Amino acid sequence: MTTDGTIRVEHLSKSFGPVRAVDDLSFQVTPGRVTGFLGPNGAGKTTTLRMLLGLVRPTSGTATIGGLTYGQIHRPLRTVGAALEAASFHPGRTALDHLRLYTPQVGVPDTRAGEVLELVGLSAAARRRVGGFSLGMRQRLALATTLLGDPRVLLLDEPANGLDPEGIRWLRGFLRMLAAEGRTVLVSSHVLSEVEQTVDDVVIIARGRLAHASSLPDLARMARVRVRAVSPDAAGLATLVERASWTRTDAGDPRVAELWDVDAATVGAAAFAAGVELHELTSRDAGLEGLFLQLVGAVETAGVAA
Numbered sequence: 136m137t138t139d140g141t142i143r144v145e146h147l148s149k150s151f152g153p154v155r156a157v158d159d160l161s162f163q164v165t166p167g168r169v170t171g172f173l174g175p176n177g178a179g180k181t182t183t184l185r186m187l188l189g190l191v192r193p194t195s196g197t198a199t200i201g202g203l204t205y206g207q208i209h210r211p212l213r214t215v216g217a218a219l220e221a222a223s224f225h226p227g228r229t230a231l232d233h234l235r236l237y238t239p240q241v242g243v244p245d246t247r248a249g250e251v252l253e254l255v256g257l258s259a260a261a262r263r264r265v266g267g268f269s270l271g272m273r274q275r276l277a278l279a280t281t282l283l284g285d286p287r288v289l290l291l292d293e294p295a296n297g298l299d300p301e302g303i304r305w306l307r308g309f310l311r312m313l314a315a316e317g318r319t320v321l322v323s324s325h326v327l328s329e330v331e332q333t334v335d336d337v338v339i340i341a342r343g344r345l346a347h348a349s350s351l352p353d354l355a356r357m358a359r360v361r362v363r364a365v366s367p368d369a370a371g372l373a374t375l376v377e378r379a380s381w382t383r384t385d386a387g388d389p390r391v392a393e394l395w396d397v398d399a400a401t402v403g404a405a406a407f408a409a410g411v412e413l414h415e416l417t418s419r420d421a422g423l424e425g426l427f428l429q430l431v432g433a434v435e436t437a438g439v440a441a
């Protein structure tokens with residue numbers, strides 16, 4: 136049995152021939168919270184989820200749930216519910232029939248099918264054929280399927296994809312409820328804005344590498360101010376930043392300091408006091424989505440340089 140639903144990805148890598156889909160990736164996902172697993176198309180999200188589910192063998196590193204690999208988990212379908220990519224449904228089957236296909240596999244009674252339909256608000260459509268379902272209804276049915284085993288860990292690949300605003304609102308409330316019950320909820324998306332009102336934590340990846348991991352409030356704080364200071368005195372600038380313990384991201388040039396948690400006036404005053412010459416001092420609010428793109432861009436640029 137797993138003792139908890141903590142997901143741990145440690146130095147995980149996966150190469151498909153020359154393509155390094157996941158590259159020395161490490162992060163942790165905590166129970167009781169909704170975590171957004173974010174990155175542009177091709178960043179390696181699905182490959183990471185597939186390694187967590189034992190569907191793809193890591194080239195190196197580990198991906199565990201409650202300290203165990205998927206293959207080591209006793210009755211994994213009762214521990215982990217996963218919906219990867221667009222689920223395919225037989226159009227002629229009813230929602231109830233679809234779920235009853237899985238109940239023996241998961242090891243739950245047939246009555247569980249009706250329960251999960253009720254949970255996702257599809258009871259009224261239980262006996263309707265899936266062929267006539269809207270995309271939103273299909274997403275709910277996919278979610279219902281992941282819940283059959285009452286799992287403590289949910290891995291959902293792009294669950295908001297194709298949902299209308301009402302569907303997204305519903306999904307938000309539902310995922311929050313599942314996390315409030317103590318479950319670990321990992322939701323992938325290629326756009327931060329789609330999940331920013333849903334998630335507590337974010338794990339951002341690009342080119343298979345970690346770009347950023349923190350709580351959403353910490354990310355939001357980083358987005359609020361970004362100060363760019365340019366000085367001909369790289370060493371003086373570095374000392375200034377170190378002394379003040381400001382967060383500096385690599386701008387690719389030691390004469391340029393990009394700082395996240397300080398305003399321009401404070402940097403200007405400190406530089407003046409320390410006698411560090413500044414040639415430029417600008418600040419702007421990057422916004423969450425802007426920051427997301429910047430964090431991703433920083434990894435992608437580093438990849439090109441490497």
Ligand SMILES: Nc1ncnc2c1ncn2[C@@H]1O[C@H](COP(=O)(O)OP(=O)(O)OP(=O)(O)O)[C@@H](O)[C@H]1O
Pocket residue numbers: 151154155156174175176177178179180181182183325
């Ligand atoms: N089975 C495979 N064989 C070869 N290359 C693969 C395979 N699976 C994934 N890749 C490659 O690995 C990289 C990461 O793909 P992955 O699907 O994990 O990214 P993603 O972040 O989930 O992207 P998306 O949002 O588009 O689904 C891509 O370059 C992809 O082409």
